[in-house]
Amino acid sequence: MSRTAVRMIAVAVATAAAMTAAPAASAAAAEATTYEATGAAGDPFYRYDGAEPLASYAPGTVLKTRTLPYHLLGIPTPVKAVQLLYRSTDALGRPSANVTTVVRSPTGDGTRAVSYQSFYDSLDPEDGPSRAVAGDVSLGGLIPHVEVALVAPLLAKGYDVVIPDTEGQRADFAAGPEYATNTLDSIRAATRSPETGLDSATRFGLMGYSGGAIATGWAAALAPGYAPDVDRSLVGFAEGGLLVAPAHNLKYVDGSLTWSGVIPMAVIGVARSYDIDLKQYLNSYGLKVYAELEHGSITDALGHYPGLTWKKMAKAEYADPNSVPEFVEAVNRVNLGSAATPTAPGFIAQGNAGVLEGTFGNPPGIGTGDGVMVAGDVRTLARQYCATGNTAISYRQYDLLSHFGAPLVWAPAALEWLDGRFAGRPAPSDCGRIPAGNSLAPERPAPRS
Template identity: 75%
Template sequence: MNRRSLGLLLATVTAATLTVGTAPAATAVPTADAHLGTRASDPFYRYDGSRPLSSYEPGDVLKKRTLNYHLVGIPTPVKAIQLLYRTTDAQGRPSANVTTVVRGVGSDGSKAVSYQSFYDSLDPEDGPSRAIAGDVSLGGLIANAEAIVMAPLLLKGYDLVIPDTEGQTAEFAAGPAYGTNTLDSIRASTRAEGTGLHSDTEFGLLGYSGGAIATNWAAALAPAYAPEVNRRLVGFAEAGLLVAPAHNLRYVDGALMWNGVLPMAVIGVARAYDIDIKPYLSEKGLKVYNELEYGSIVDALGRYPGMTWKDMVKPEYKDPNSIPAFVEAVNKVNLGQAATPTVPGFIGQGNAGRLEGTFNNPPGIGTGDGVMVAGDVRTLARQYCATGNDSIKYEQYNLLSHFGAMPYWTPRAMDWLDDRFAGKPAPTSCGSIPVGNSLAPEKPTTAN
């Protein structure tokens, strides 16, 4: 990529960001194929080979195409390579997913950033690869706006790898699948011809909010799931992190804006683990389920002010832990129960949730940035320090909310990654991180 092309990209993304409120929006309309991510209009997303998908290794490339990078449907001169690759879903089954590779200015293929988007959606159509390919949807506007974050990395010469972290079934909040999708995206990017990436390319992981879920799970799973990738990771940078989803559901319960993520997370995790949640839902819960089944975070924010878990379920399930399938699922996606990353990490977390309409301070959970729980993130960072990784830098932003923390944290994260690629010693906060919450597994209770 040259600077002129990137300049045009920056001009387009600036215009796109200014017109986000008026850009054409495609409403998420579920079809028989939508949940499977098999779009009749774009066969690229379907694996239709003669060999069983299980016969491929994770990260093997199944299809490849080169296209112009689009912003809100407008093509730019920047070229992007998209790959359909074999990966592993939340239940350990073979699956196919898509990632995008964009070359940095003057890149020599030696360093790349895997950027995990915070597109946060239950609709496969909202994934970053589809936005880059020219599709326009309401939820996909987030992936378009993120180009403003990615452009500075390209200017620095980093190649970018941008996975559809939620997979082709849009399993929102199902962290382990986010992690495998991310790691196999890196594998695929170095195996495909023409990407400029190779087996010696060093990678940094970067993500905020939903992107932080993918970033942390990838870092945690890498030593066992993708050791050859782990050896080439210089570090992971993340902020606004979901750690123990059961805590977050209690934290946002009844909030003015962020409580819409409650049903989204329940739907996404239930989808990932084949759980039928509908029998537990009240009439209102079923209505919300149907409204958000293929919705995005854009559909959910501020839509149900004051709604609580009790509003969504039948009276006998007012305690979510009275649903055994719920307990089993949230324990699977609790980062506190996952392995410790072996590479340096920079973790940021806001803690002024009142600014975004979340006033809760539940016992044992405390406060957060409006949607993510600060005490959970502190404990996770302390846990990493205590289990062998003393290269963890933690920052808590007590005056910043979820939206506010990102513009403050992002340039700091980029500088931190620059230093890791430069081989500088990683700073540490180990020994000075305040105590947080217990991340012990949830325990089932008896319905009453």
């Protein structure tokens, strides 16, 4: 891959950004064309069809390998990408097969790599970044094309880039622990494949924003226990726009004009991840929204359900989501504040434009945030890491920036921070200077109203 190829990708991001606003009908036509040409919907590469049971392989084992052109908006570029089908573990601890993409830097030597976790946020497996690389241009899968603006600078700096399909092949949206295992096993697979040029001596950084921060944060937290071999190779993790306590976020966006569609997305994703049935608690309208978004993406949710609340979706006796035992169990499982403290240094950033949650005010104990993520939760998590032994934590709060504005500041700062860790410079610490935040205690069941 040449420098020219990297520049071609970076320049083409402007086209990808413009496509974000394209009419849905045009995107649908492009999607149909792509599927006809590449067979993405039925691509056999994604299926494990080996003779041995998947459980017989260790996590991170490479099951299939292919090399193809890196596509941008369905157009092949001179950049080559290696894709791997590998063995991983789902949210319930069962063996699973997943796909990751490895892109080599024109100046890289295999010693430094960044695992970049995409914020593709979707309940449709066809929207994963590996499918975008292979040529998919569906509206829901457009985000990975736009994210080339974040990947290209890494390649230009000499970092090889690994891009896992963090949500797995069922698109288990918001299931942080599964995002983590998919990410960690992706790194294992990338270092075990001779085609990638990476090996056990490769040092890695983790990087992700928003949905990508879910994967980054959980991977950093679970690495010491689930993948100590990967943990030893980590120089640090950089994340922004972080989901910490999903139960708080659902209250925060309740009634929002823009972000309320995340409520059913999270309900569907968590229910799917942990094989629980939350539909039994929904009313007819809730079931209608559930059906509309069951295979939808963030593009189908943002602004499409203005003013939506949990109460509007739930049966009267379940107006308080904490009256649903399965809900309480699920949101506690995906509360990052209950996970272990990472051993790697961390750069954590969060927008806090003063946006109150909901339509009619500010429920006690949640505070402000960036419109979808709760700043107080992120502050508490950073303080918790400091208090439990990891003092190499940098924290930035962007008080004038929303969830959409913060990445413009976060991305260059995160890259500069990672450069320092790869260069061997001591990680700076903001421990002792991070303001107090919210309680991250587990949710408690509430009596039904």
